[in-house]
Amino acid sequence: MNENISTTPVAAAAPKPENNSIFRHARYVVAENPVTGLAFGLFILIALCALIGPYIVPHDPLASDTTATLHAPSLKHWFGTDQLGRDIFSRVVVATRLDFIIAIASVALVFALGGFAGIASGFFGGWTDRIVGRISDTIMAFPLFVLAMGIVAALGNTVTNIVIATAVVNFPLYVRVARAEANIRREAGFVQAARLSGNGDMRILLAHILPNIMPIMMVQISLTMGYAILNAAGLSFIGLGVRPPTPEWGIMVAEGAANIISGEWWIALFPGAALMIAVFCFNLLGDGLRDLVDPQRRT
Amino acid sequence: MAKKAQKPSKLDRNRPTSMPLLDVRDLTVEFATRRGTVTAVKNINLTLAKGETLGIVGESGSGKSVTSYAVMRILDRAGSIAEGSVVFSGLDLRTAPESDMRDLRGREMSMIFQSPRLALNPIRKVGHQIEDVLLQHAQVDSDAVSERAIEVLEQVRIARPRERYHAYPFELSGGMCQRVVIALALACRPQLLIADEPTTGLDVTTQKAVMDLVVELTRERGMSTILITHDLGLAAAYCDRVVVMEKGHIVETAQSSAIFKKPEHAYTRKLMRATPRPGVTLRDLLPEGESARPKAVAKTAEAKAPAKKVKGVETPLLVIEKLVKEYPRQGGAASLAKIFAPKPAVQPDMFRAVDGISFTIARGESVGLVGESGCGKSTTSMMVMRLIDKSDGLIMFDGEDIGAIPARSFARLPLRKRIQMVFQDPTDSLNPRFTAARAIADPLLQLGGIPRDEVRGRCEALATQVGLPLNLLDRFPHQMSGGQKARVGIARAIALNPDLIILDEPTAALDVSVQAVVLNLLQDLKDSLGMSYLFVSHDLNVVSMLCDRVIVMQTGKIVEQGPTEQVMVAPQASYTRDLLAAIPHPPL
Numbered sequence: 001m002n003e004n005i006s007t008t009p010v011a012a013a014a015p016k017p018e019n020n021s022i023f024r025h026a027r028y029v030v031a032e033n034p035v036t037g038l039a040f041g042l043f044i045l046i047a048l049c050a051l052i053g054p055y056i057v058p059h060d061p062l063a064s065d066t067t068a069t070l071h072a073p074s075l076k077h078w079f080g081t082d083q084l085g086r087d088i089f090s091r092v093v094v095a096t097r098l099d100f101i102i103a104i105a106s107v108a109l110v111f112a113l114g115g116f117a118g119i120a121s122g123f124f125g126g127w128t129d130r131i132v133g134r135i136s137d138t139i140m141a142f143p144l145f146v147l148a149m150g151i152v153a154a155l156g157n158t159v160t161n162i163v164i165a166t167a168v169v170n171f172p173l174y175v176r177v178a179r180a181e182a183n184i185r186r187e188a189g190f191v192q193a194a195r196l197s198g199n200g201d202m203r204i205l206l207a208h209i210l211p212n213i214m215p216i217m218m219v220q221i222s223l224t225m226g227y228a229i230l231n232a233a234g235l236s237f238i239g240l241g242v243r244p245p246t247p248e249w250g251i252m253v254a255e256g257a258a259n260i261i262s263g264e265w266w267i268a269l270f271p272g273a274a275l276m277i278a279v280f281c282f283n284l285l286g287d288g289l290r291d292l293v294d295p296q297r298r299t
Numbered sequence: 300m301a302k303k304a305q306k307p308s309k310l311d312r313n314r315p316t317s318m319p320l321l322d323v324r325d326l327t328v329e330f331a332t333r334r335g336t337v338t339a340v341k342n343i344n345l346t347l348a349k350g351e352t353l354g355i356v357g358e359s360g361s362g363k364s365v366t367s368y369a370v371m372r373i374l375d376r377a378g379s380i381a382e383g384s385v386v387f388s389g390l391d392l393r394t395a396p397e398s399d400m401r402d403l404r405g406r407e408m409s410m411i412f413q414s415p416r417l418a419l420n421p422i423r424k425v426g427h428q429i430e431d432v433l434l435q436h437a438q439v440d441s442d443a444v445s446e447r448a449i450e451v452l453e454q455v456r457i458a459r460p461r462e463r464y465h466a467y468p469f470e471l472s473g474g475m476c477q478r479v480v481i482a483l484a485l486a487c488r489p490q491l492l493i494a495d496e497p498t499t500g501l502d503v504t505t506q507k508a509v510m511d512l513v514v515e516l517t518r519e520r521g522m523s524t525i526l527i528t529h530d531l532g533l534a535a536a537y538c539d540r541v542v543v544m545e546k547g548h549i550v551e552t553a554q555s556s557a558i559f560k561k562p563e564h565a566y567t568r569k570l571m572r573a574t575p576r577p578g579v580t581l582r583d584l585l586p587e588g589e590s591a592r593p594k595a596v597a598k599t600a601e602a603k604a605p606a607k608k609v610k611g612v613e614t615p616l617l618v619i620e621k622l623v624k625e626y627p628r629q630g631g632a633a634s635l636a637k638i639f640a641p642k643p644a645v646q647p648d649m650f651r652a653v654d655g656i657s658f659t660i661a662r663g664e665s666v667g668l669v670g671e672s673g674c675g676k677s678t679t680s681m682m683v684m685r686l687i688d689k690s691d692g693l694i695m696f697d698g699e700d701i702g703a704i705p706a707r708s709f710a711r712l713p714l715r716k717r718i719q720m721v722f723q724d725p726t727d728s729l730n731p732r733f734t735a736a737r738a739i740a741d742p743l744l745q746l747g748g749i750p751r752d753e754v755r756g757r758c759e760a761l762a763t764q765v766g767l768p769l770n771l772l773d774r775f776p777h778q779m780s781g782g783q784k785a786r787v788g789i790a791r792a793i794a795l796n797p798d799l800i801i802l803d804e805p806t807a808a809l810d811v812s813v814q815a816v817v818l819n820l821l822q823d824l825k826d827s828l829g830m831s832y833l834f835v836s837h838d839l840n841v842v843s844m845l846c847d848r849v850i851v852m853q854t855g856k857i858v859e860q861g862p863t864e865q866v867m868v869a870p871q872a873s874y875t876r877d878l879l880a881a882i883p884h885p886p887l
Contacts, residue, residue, distance in 0.1 A: 028333060188727055188728075189722045189723070189724055189727035189728030189729075190727065190728050190729055190730040190731075190733075192686060192720075192722065192728070193720075193722060193728050193729075193730075193738075193741075193788075193791065194730070194741065195686060195710050196684070196686075196710075196715070196719055196720055196742070196792075197741040197742035197745050197746065197791070198710055198711060198715050198716075198742060198745035198746035199710065199741070199745055200710060200711060201707075203745075208730055211730075211732040212730065212731060212732055
């Protein structure tokens with residue numbers, strides 16, 4: 001590994017360094033910290049499951065088979081079957097897509113809302129800052145999972161509402177990061193220069209400041225992806241989320257929980273493990289991305 | 300191993316004085332980077348006698364700081380001494396164990412850093428910080444330590460040391476902070492003091508006070524001092540000997556009295572020429588043989604210059620009358636008092652940053668606005684720039700009262716095109732995510748009204764005009780040097796062909812040789828485009844070379860204005876005389 005670091009960059013330091021510098025830097029980060037490489041690998045695996053999972057699984061995830069209930073893991077059923085005889089491996093793989101969609105949708109929503117509110121409050125200060133700040137303080141005043149439960153219970157048990165609840169719960173995190181980053185750039189020379197060039201406030205916000213804080217926001221996105229998946233699964237686990245028989249990791253863990261005591265551990269274990277790996281992957285990825293974008297490590 | 304002070308150290312203070320205090324032989328410092336090993340300093344030889352003051356001069360990247368870090372053995376993790384030896388008072392510092400080094404640092408050798416504010420712990424009282432050093436090296440008993448700390452503060456000529464002992468760094472001015480840093484460095488009476496750009500970022504008068512203090516203390520105590528600076532004039536004025544470094548090598552060592560008279564190395568000559576000093580013109584700053592103006596500029600000069608002059612119907616371009624900017628005075632105590640005292644404040648406590656100033660700028664004229672930090676010159680330029688609103692007064696631009704237009708809505712007006720600015724820090728003023736071409740194009744796209752497909756061509760023309768190689772246009776700021784970034788900033792400012800450009804210390808962050816080139820470029824552009832300049836700076840030498848007229852500001856007021864020659868040669872105000880006197884005078 002060490003040899004890689006010292007030799008390849010020298011060889012690649014050709015006259016045009018800017019074109020491949022991101023890839024080179026990524027390679028350097030991965031080489032320096034193999035865990036990040038592992039996280040990228042896991043991410044690709046999860047993304048593949050979400051994209052093509054439903055078409056490649058060996059069994060129909062919804063088809064129950066009364067002749068084969070509660071089978072232990074075997075060659076036919078890799079992860080075993082549940083009390084209705086459904087193939088757990090297929091269900092775990094197919095569930096990836098739903099959990100992934102919930103996580104991505106909620107993170108995209110909170111990034112758009114929280115990110116913008118945060119940049120605006122950091123850039124304008126004054127009343128904008130006060131209002132946005134108090135909103136996020138109010139959200140932070142609740143235990144976050146209880147708040148999410150309350151929102152879903154009040155709005156109704158649908159995927160859309162899970163997405164909204166997860167986004168609301170994450171809102172303060174985005175506001176704080178975006179606000180801090182925008183605030184330190186508010187008086188920067190390049191912002192003043194943009195004003196002299198005739199840019200209005202909104203243009204400065206979106207075209208000049210936003211690109212500069214994107215890297216930090218990417219890290220935030222990755223870190224909250226894991227939390228969003230966990231939140232969605234948690235809501236389903238307590239019955240406030242996706243409804244059975246839809247394959248979803250949280251429901252599957254809930255269904256299997258009762259059977260652990262009678263020895264059928266596989267029903268809860270495999271979806272639980274999938275959940276753990278997904279959250280783990282996004283958290284590691286966040287750390288890796290931070291290394292990738294942190295200018296301190298870029299010299 | 301850990302021999303605590305009090306005990307005599309390994310160093311023999313009574314060694315014969317003929318031996319140098321510090322002897323650096325063949326020092327080579329390397330840094331392990333991702334792109335392989337980089338040699339920052341190569342085969343350096345230095346000696347420093349007891350009681351001597353040595354100046355190390357060089358531009359950024361010359362390895363002057365690295366040399367001093369290597370002596371103190373405080374190189375960061377990636378750096379290491381690859382070769383050579385550093386002998387301090389008979390002790391080989393290269394092989395000395397870390398515990399010995401810890402004991403030496405602060406007690407036998409000390410360092411003053413560039414930014415005094417960063418060198419002090421912001422949340423501890425300065426007196427306590429001095430006590431830390433004294434206790435660390437067991438210089439005094441703990442019951443006498445606070446008295447000793449006050450004594451140390453007194454020695455660096457801090458007025459009312461007993462009060463200042465309880466001050467936090469943010470309550471002190473930059474010059475005061477630097478005195479505290481000096482007090483920290485000298486608290487244990489070291490034999491060697493390394494001052495790494497101790498006055499960068501300080502005003503000239505403060506610089507003079509700080510340097511005088513350092514030299515005086517050095518003499519008083521028989522210390523040896525290494526002064527690291529980019530300013531050849533400063534080094535020559537305050538040091539016995541000067542070492543000139545370039546790209547990690549020492550190119551010349553000479554007595555400071557001799558170095559200005561007969562510099563031997565070509566690089567020293569180049570540095571010397573580039574140092575602004577009284578009695579020279581801008582062209583003299585450029586290296587020999589490069590005094591001719593760039594061809595591209597010369598060509599446009601004949602074509603464009605007359606066009607703008609015609610417009611000038613002898614009204615001044617900019618008229619400032621009784622301009623005032625007030626800020627509410629903020630203070631914890633004041634606002635608390637406001638809450639608890641029900642009676643309304645009789646007079647709102649306002650601080651006047653700019654206090655009723657009046658001046659004019661004619662077409663094609665360049666006017667220098669000089670003053671120390673906090674005198675209101677930046678506030679003035681921001682108001683003229685219409686980035687902030689005035690409190691009172693008149694700003695007339697070309698017969699139009701632009702002061703009446705709120706700053707917020709000024710950005711989109713066509714008038715915006717006609718007043719532009721070159722910023723102080725070329726790095727900070729370029730968006731890190733924009734390429735050079737995108738940065739130059741920004742004003743063209745927003746205000747220029749140029750079809751998108753012609754923007755690139757215009758950018759290239761502008762780049763040629765400011766002498767920026769076209770292949771750099773697609774680079775990001777971090778891939779360019781300071782001088783190149785300054786050129787991008789200038790190209791952006793002239794992109795819309797403005798009538799007035801405000802130059803806010805455009806060369807303060809640049810090396811002297813780059814400064815010389817940039818100043819000449821600005822002069823050439825003015826000659827060819829017929830713009831007016833408002834040159835804001837603290838450096839009278841630089842201002843005097845570029846400007847026709849000089850305005851001197853102090854605490855929000857204009858104390859003197861007049862033709863450059865007159866202000867420089869026969870200053871009327873005593874403050875102007877102080878400013879002129881504070882400029883380091885190298886022995887010529």
